[in-house]
Amino acid sequence: MTPLYQINIRKTLADEHLEEAIYAATGRLMDHRRKVVAPEVLPDYQELREQARRIKQHTLENLDYYLEQFEQQVTARGGALVWAREGSEAVDFLAELARRKQARLIVKSKSMTTEEIGLRERLEHHNLEIVETDLGEYIIQLAHEKPYHIVAPALHKTRYEVSEIFSRRLGVAAEAVPEKQTEIARQVLRQKFLAADIGVTGANFLVADSGAVVLVENEGNARLTSSAPRVQVAIAGIEKLIPRAQDLAVFLKLLGRSATGQPLTVYTSLLAGPRRPGDPDGPEEFYVVLLDNGRTRVLADRDKRQSLYCIRCGACLNHCPVYRRIGGHNYPWVYSGPIGKILSPQFQGLTQDPWLPFASSLCGACAEVCPVKIEIPRLLLDLRAEIVKAQQGENANRWERLAFRLWAWVMQRPKLYELAGTVAAAVLGEESGQSWISRLPAGLNIGPLRAWLSQRDLPPPGRSFRQLWRLRSSRVG
């Protein structure tokens, strides 16, 4: 039976409009990025990447120190830190806070970490209204979908689909002009901002020496979420820390450029604690929820620890030939693209979706554009090895193992290997120019082999390399 993920991928591949949309959108994002990291525009781009990687590595290697420094700073500024071992603890904290504050309405800005723990859906079970305020996320929420892309959540939606979603869910007249659609969302969401009791944000960075949450955005919804309601809660993974505010000089330059080709995004907010005495606005209460949810497990793996350097810019998605064909909904978890392929197995377990790290051509484009230099292809290879090992332990295919053992045995005996090749050539016919695999005994033409060969063929066997080499040596000699 064909696995579900393959059926879904084929559906995407068969949808020409969707294919075009993904390809065009990621292509544009690639162009935007290329223009702002070019050597004539940003001569020290490579040094910035190197510095960013160094800082991330250093921070993670001393993470307990920076977590405690951050906690102390947040507390000193009148904020409170909440530690959550897993998603449910973060959800429980918010539900309890909402109950204590008699809150009904929560506005929320875009955050992959809250997607990761399914925050919105889980809070809705507590009878709370929780509204996404980033335009793309809002569309996705109304459509009951999950984000298509780390940076551009509604990348797959056309204006006509948005029109349909808005009229169905908001009861407005059909409107297919993006300016007007944006105005509709602005009106609806403005009322939500002004009425909301709690604002929930993510964090692009947590600054240890300042006790600050840094938010990067273009629309202004994160500013409103963190300014209008009485209570602000920022939810972030423990890997989001950087040591000093001054390190932002490196990370902000890389994040906007890698994500959307912007030297700086429209808004960058550095938020440290609740409003200060005399301030007329800003939240009265300020909480930061630090989430583990599997991160300490990844941290313990010295080689793959670098997966936690990720600053969620999405550049690896845009440059990935696989993502650009199959899009963001064919990955099993919220993190899609190359980074999703290395995060999912580590967070969800190796055997949950064992095919995932194998669905890559290892072309290396992701590593080339990663602003923090995560060696994604190498990690994919490591994960493949670990998955095969794990599966062998579980339910190894006896025949497969036997076949590989036979292959290894033959490979180690040159004469025998040569004989096998000669026999194959004789049986299958030299340079027949036709698909010869199909002429193999039916029993061999199975499973993964058949999937592989449905798209390609092996060249017909001729004289072996060893035979040719001997022939050449005898002629020259």
Add this chain to the structure above:
Amino acid sequence: MPREYILHKVRTALGRSAGQAPAPAPEVRLSIPEWDFEARWRRFADALEKLGGKPERVPTREAARRRVAELVGDGPAVASDAPYLAECGISGLPAVASGFKDAAALRAACASAHYGITSADYALADTGTLVLLCSSQEPRLVSLLPPVHVAVLPAGRMLTGLDELLAILPQPAELTSAMVLITGPSRTADIEQILVRGVHGPGEVHVIVVEQE
């Protein structure tokens, strides 16, 4: 306790013990170019114009006041209590409301105003950015709720870029609960990657730089 549990797991993962000092951090990397004001202005104006913002340069505070009066017309406009706006005489313009005594009134005024007028603590030349350290005098909502943002600042506050800002303010959180960098009008490209200005923040941003000392 989740706190102890997580810290313990982190330390176990890293082979560190409680209270252990961190290894030395990589040196801070800031690079600050030497640009005179003319070079800064050129870059600032270029960068902001590219984003659809409106940079302007006026010789005197009085000229700034006249320009703002022209821009906001009959308003309604809200101004922050930044001392520089008072120095320019902008807070006293007839169409401009300012000096709010209570927070709710300020919020309501911001929500219904068409223009929000602020100063800026700094501007960053290479990205066309305004830097606001929010405070009792410079609220968060004035530059955020109205559809048009007008910022007025003296030329001396024009820095080269982010690196210079962080060299001058290594610890912005000491000074404010919210430092906001504003780089052009609010925008989105979430629907078919078509650029739309003015989503939740102002769709129009005017920056008036005053040459007078």
